[in-house]
Amino acid sequence: MTTAAVTADGRPVKAKPATMAQALGRALRDSMAEDPTVHVLGEDVGTLGGVFRITDGLAEEFGDDRCTDTPLAEAGILGAAVGMAMYGLRPVVEMQFDAFAYPAFEQLMSHVAKMRNRTGGAMPLPITVRVPYGGGIGGVEHHSDSSEAYYMATPGLHVVTPATVDDAYGLLRESIASDDPVVFLEPKRLYWSKADWSPEAPAAVEPIGRAVVRRPGRSATLITYGPSLPVCMEAAEAALAEGWDLEVVDLRSLVPFDDETVAASVRRTGRAVVVHESPGFGGPGGEIAARITERCFHHLEAPVLRVAGFDIPYPPPMLERHHLPGVDRVLDAVARLQWEADS
Amino acid sequence: MTVQELPGAAAYRPTPPPAWKPITDPAPLLPDPEPYRVLGTDAVADVDPELLLRLHAELVRGRRYNAQATALTKQGRLAVYPSSTGQEACEIAAALVLEERDWLFPSYRDTLAAVARGLDPVEALTLLRGDRHTGYDPREHRIAPLCTPLATQLPHAVGLAHAARLKGDDVVALAMVGDGGTSEGDFHEALNFAAVWKAPVVFFVQNNGFAISVPLAKQTAAPSLAHKAVGYGMPGRLVDGNDAAAVHQVLSEAVARARRGEGPTLVEAVTYRMEAHTNADDATRYRVDSEVEAWKAHDPVRLLERELTERGLLDDTGIEQAKEAAERMAAALRDRMNADPELAPMDLFTHVYAEQTSQLREQATALRAELDAEQDHDEHGPEAGR
Numbered sequence: 073m074t075t076a077a078v079t080a081d082g083r084p085v086k087a088k089p090a091t092m093a094q095a096l097g098r099a100l101r102d103s104m105a106e107d108p109t110v111h112v113l114g115e116d117v118g119t120l121g122g123v124f125r126i127t128d129g130l131a132e133e134f135g136d137d138r139c140t141d142t143p144l145a146e147a148g149i150l151g152a153a154v155g156m157a158m159y160g161l162r163p164v165v166e167m168q169f170d171a172f173a174y175p176a177f178e179q180l181m182s183h184v185a186k187m188r189n190r191t192g193g194a195m196p197l198p199i200t201v202r203v204p205y206g207g208g209i210g211g212v213e214h215h216s217d218s219s220e221a222y223y224m225a226t227p228g229l230h231v232v233t234p235a236t237v238d239d240a241y242g243l244l245r246e247s248i249a250s251d252d253p254v255v256f257l258e259p260k261r262l263y264w265s266k267a268d269w270s271p272e273a274p275a276a277v278e279p280i281g282r283a284v285v286r287r288p289g290r291s292a293t294l295i296t297y298g299p300s301l302p303v304c305m306e307a308a309e310a311a312l313a314e315g316w317d318l319e320v321v322d323l324r325s326l327v328p329f330d331d332e333t334v335a336a337s338v339r340r341t342g343r344a345v346v347v348h349e350s351p352g353f354g355g356p357g358g359e360i361a362a363r364i365t366e367r368c369f370h371h372l373e374a375p376v377l378r379v380a381g382f383d384i385p386y387p388p389p390m391l392e393r394h395h396l397p398g399v400d401r402v403l404d405a406v407a408r409l410q411w412e413a414d415s
Numbered sequence: 416m417t418v419q420e421l422p423g424a425a426a427y428r429p430t431p432p433p434a435w436k437p438i439t440d441p442a443p444l445l446p447d448p449e450p451y452r453v454l455g456t457d458a459v460a461d462v463d464p465e466l467l468l469r470l471h472a473e474l475v476r477g478r479r480y481n482a483q484a485t486a487l488t489k490q491g492r493l494a495v496y497p498s499s500t501g502q503e504a505c506e507i508a509a510a511l512v513l514e515e516r517d518w519l520f521p522s523y524r525d526t527l528a529a530v531a532r533g534l535d536p537v538e539a540l541t542l543l544r545g546d547r548h549t550g551y552d553p554r555e556h557r558i559a560p561l562c563t564p565l566a567t568q569l570p571h572a573v574g575l576a577h578a579a580r581l582k583g584d585d586v587v588a589l590a591m592v593g594d595g596g597t598s599e600g601d602f603h604e605a606l607n608f609a610a611v612w613k614a615p616v617v618f619f620v621q622n623n624g625f626a627i628s629v630p631l632a633k634q635t636a637a638p639s640l641a642h643k644a645v646g647y648g649m650p651g652r653l654v655d656g657n658d659a660a661a662v663h664q665v666l667s668e669a670v671a672r673a674r675r676g677e678g679p680t681l682v683e684a685v686t687y688r689m690e691a692h693t694n695a696d697d698a699t700r701y702r703v704d705s706e707v708e709a710w711k712a713h714d715p716v717r718l719l720e721r722e723l724t725e726r727g728l729l730d731d732t733g734i735e736q737a738k739e740a741a742e743r744m745a746a747a748l749r750d751r752m753n754a755d756p757e758l759a760p761m762d763l764f765t766h767v768y769a770e771q772t773s774q775l776r777e778q779a780t781a782l783r784a785e786l787d788a789e790q791d792h793d794e795h796g797p798e799a800g801r
Contacts, residue, residue: 111581119432137581143611148570148604155574158559159582163574175600182564183571190548190560193766227767251769281772328772 087268092240096126096202096258098271099244100164104134110248111156113140114149114166114202123168124204124263146176150201154183157197164248170205171214177222184253185228199253200244205233206299206349207381208261208396210389217386218350220298223255224326224359231326232280233257235301237267239324242277250280259299283330285337289319292343292409295334295360297323300347300397307402316406326356334360335367342373343409349396352380374410438648446641446653450685453660454722462660464728470507470659471723472737474716477503477527479741481690483748484526484540488694492752494545497524501689504659504715505621507531512666513589520559520572520590524621528591529558536744537751546756566596569605569618576614576673587673589617589666595626597640606681610647615673617666618681621656623688628701644681656686657715660722686715760786 104110112130114122118141121128130139142149146167153163167173173180180201188196207216223231232247232254234240240258247254269275278284286301287308294304301322308318321337323330338344344364346357357378364376379397387395438444453459459467481500487493499506502524510531513519521528529539534556541550542561549560559575562568572590579586596602597620609616620640624631637643644651650672654665662684669680687710691698723729764771764779771779 143604143607145604145607147601148573148608151567151570151601151605152574152577152608155571155576155588156578157574158553158571159575159578161578161581178564178567178601179570182567186548187560188768189766191553191766192547192549194549194552195554195560196769230768328768329774331773 085270085273087270089266090237090269090271091264091266092234092237092258093124093126093263095237095241095269095271095274096244096263097128097130098274099241099248100127100130101133103164103245103248104130104138107162107249109160110162110164111138111140112164112166113142113153115142115144115168117141117166122166124260126202126258126263127166146173147179150176150179150184150199153199154179154187154197157199158187158195162198162200162248164200164202167201167203169211169215170203170217170219173201173203173219176201180223180229180255181226185226188252189228196251197253198248198251200247200250200256201253202244202256202258204258204260204263206257206259206261207386207392208299208349210392212389213386216392218348218381220257220326220348220350221355223257224356228253229327230254230280231257232324233259233298233326234324235259235262235296235298235322237265237269238275238277239322241269241274243280243324246280254280257298261299262302265302278324280325281328281330282325283321283323283333285319285333286322287318287320289317289341291316291318291341292345292406293319293321293334293337293341294345294347294402294406295321295323295337295364296347297326298348300349303397303399304347304402307399307406310399311403311406314403314407318406329360329363331363331367334364338364338368338376339371342371344368344372344376345379345402345405345409346376347379347397347402347405349381351383352378353383355380374408377405377408379405441645444645444648444650446639446644446651446683448653450653450655451661451665452655452658453664454658454718459660459722459726462664464726466663467660467719467723468728468733470504470511470663471716471719471729472740473507473511473531474503474659474719475734475737476741476744477507477531478716479738479745480527480530480536480748483745484543485690485694487540487544487749487752493540493543495693495695496526496540496543497693498688498690499524499527501710501714502621502623502656502686503527504662504719505619505656505684505686508659508662508666509589509591509619512663512670513587516557516584516586517670518557518559518572518575518586518588520568520575520588521561522565522568522591522593522596523561523563524593525591526561529556529561532556532558534558536748540752541756544752544756546758547762566592566599566601566605568592569596569601570608572616572618573605573609573612573614573679576609576616577612580615580676585674587615587617587670589619589670591619591621593626594620594622594624594631594634594640595629596620597643598626598634606643606647606649606679609679610649613676613678615676616679617669617673618679619666620681620683621686622683623656623686625688625692625698625701627692627696628698630701639683641681641683647681649679649681652680652682654682654684656684657713657718659715659719687713
């Protein structure tokens with residue numbers, strides 16, 4: 073729910089096209105400028121500015137101690153961040169690519185997620201783990217995984233993923249300010265998506281934990297997040313030609329999960345399709361479909377369907393377009409929503 | 416500022432990267448071929464007799480603490496206790512070399528180090544008695560939670576020491592790990608980070624011969640665990656882990672070096688685990704009695720007592736007094752551990768997030784209802800509430 077950007081004295085700010093990557097970089101910069109305990113660390117985040125240039129200029133502006141090029145070791149990076157947070161800093165860790173975060177799993181699962189709990193609330197860890205995730209950029213193997221299900225299944229972590237330029241800025245700022253650890257999943261194929269955006273007075277965004285209706289509709293609800301939001305928006309436009317008026321819900325946060333917004337939407341429309349590009353089996357869609365069924369069973373006109381990536385290791389770039397759920401696959405699912413029973 | 420003026424949009428002129436200077440002579444980093452000893456050597460003359468007496472009193476207490484905690488497992492008061500009997504010199508020295516502002520990062524076997532650092536013995540045992548995982552505020556005592564996964568606390572020590580130095584605080588972190596833990600990736604990553612960052616950390620390996628059942632020869636092919644230091648560009652030190660004075664001295668030097676800003680040190684203490692891995696383990700399956708007997712002759716408490724009595728610093732009365740003090744500690748611990756801890760089921764949901772998620776609120780409500788029904792049943796019989 074964005075509001076028009078205004079300056080401090082109330083004048084509207086003239087927004088210019090900005091990319092999600094720029095907004096993320098600006099969120100890091102603003103957080104660091106505001107709070108001296110915010111430190112960025114990771115492989116290549118300093119001089120190079122990150123392989124996606126998200127951290128560009130931070131080392132120059134804040135120095136190597138605040139934006140640190142580390143040795144190449146993800147467990148070490150996150151493990152060191154744990155110690156830094158224990159001493160009162162707010163580390164923001166960059167994992168460079170989704171599959172490169174796996175060596176840090178033990179630190180994430182055993183320590184980052186559990187430290188607040190293990191210490192009876194005495195030692196929260198305000199760590200943000202930035203993970204560029206998902207496919208669609210033609211990356212070679214191990215550069216395109218959708219790892220959100222692993223993080224979702226780990227109590228103690230927040231799992232956040234923006235789909236818009238405004239959310240990229242707003243949600244990252246909130247994640248850094250959060251006293252809980254946040255796995256911040258950046259849909260890397262949206263890094264270069266643009267929107268009119270005002271770094272001087274960024275739009276207000278809904279907080280972490282709230283889903284947002286991106287497009288109201290009456291016929292069915294598409295529930296999605298991150299990289300699949302543009303796909304669903306496009307599908308909703310295309311569906312008009314078939315006479316379907318689709319509502320699109322952007323989850324924004326997988327943990328905490330906004331049952332209320334999702335259930336309210338499905339109760340209105342009576343039909344739901346969950347869309348994500350990570351594999352469907354054991355994936356987020358199963359959990360979401362179950363939650364909808366538990367809450368909205370008597371409102372449902374059709375089973376909750378899932379449109380997901382295939383249950384395969386992420387395919388080579390030349391085949392990824394067949395794997396990733398596109399507009400047609402979403403529309404096919406919508407077509408299977410037992411419309412005839414409705415008439 | 417406009418989008419075009421976002422940081423990094425301007426032409427960035429990189430500063431020249433720092434030059435990597437190869438260490439042409441690694442000799443100063445290498446440990447001595449034999450573990451360093453003080454007791455029974457001329458070096459002991461330089462040790463403050465007060466320190467020796469303090470070490471002795473703490474060792475006797477520590478030995479008794481280990482025995483009491485092991486007994487508590489047999490009474491079902493502790494779920495498990497990984498004893499450090501035979502390793503008390505390492506535990507005590509680790510606690511005593513640190514200043515109050517410093518941090519200790521213990522492994523699951525290092526309860527005794529935490530107690531010797533001043534932690535309430537009952538609080539130190541909360542994890543092991545099956546109560547909440549960490550019974551104390553780590554920041555208050557500057558003792559990280561006892562770490563159950565292997566070596567994962569080492570990078571925490573590095574990050575904390577690094578953060579302290581960035582803040583301008585004169586703080587050293589001492590991180591403890593066993594011989595088995597040195598095979599873990601986190602051990603490697605922690606040492607590498609610490610050396611590159613010159614973090615004020617001391618890595619303290621207690622090589623007690625076995626990782627549960629696996630002997631050192633099946634754990635590593637290195638000349639010694641202390642030798643691993645040279646690969647990271649930090650000094651490795653080998654010390655007799657049953658010689659309390661030697662361990663104290665070597666760790667003190669390593670801590671002082673870290674405090675001077677000269678970076679981390681890896682200290683390997685060669686010692687022996689006299690008991691099984693835990694009460695759940697049968698050590699007779701993997702080691703022979705003769706080996707255990709041989710180590711008994713090199714017992715850390717006896718070594719120190721012999722030194723002190725030979726030098727006339729301690730007599731039978733003094734030994735008796737130390738034992739009595741240890742007995743009083745054990746009796747108090749026994750008494751306090753006899754009470755069942757009061758656990759509140761609703762606490763399951765209290766410390767997962769700063770603010771409970773709606774999912775956790777729902778689950779908490781469901782558990783609350785279960786508990787109320789149970790209570791109803793207990794108070795009013797099975798027909799209640801129907």
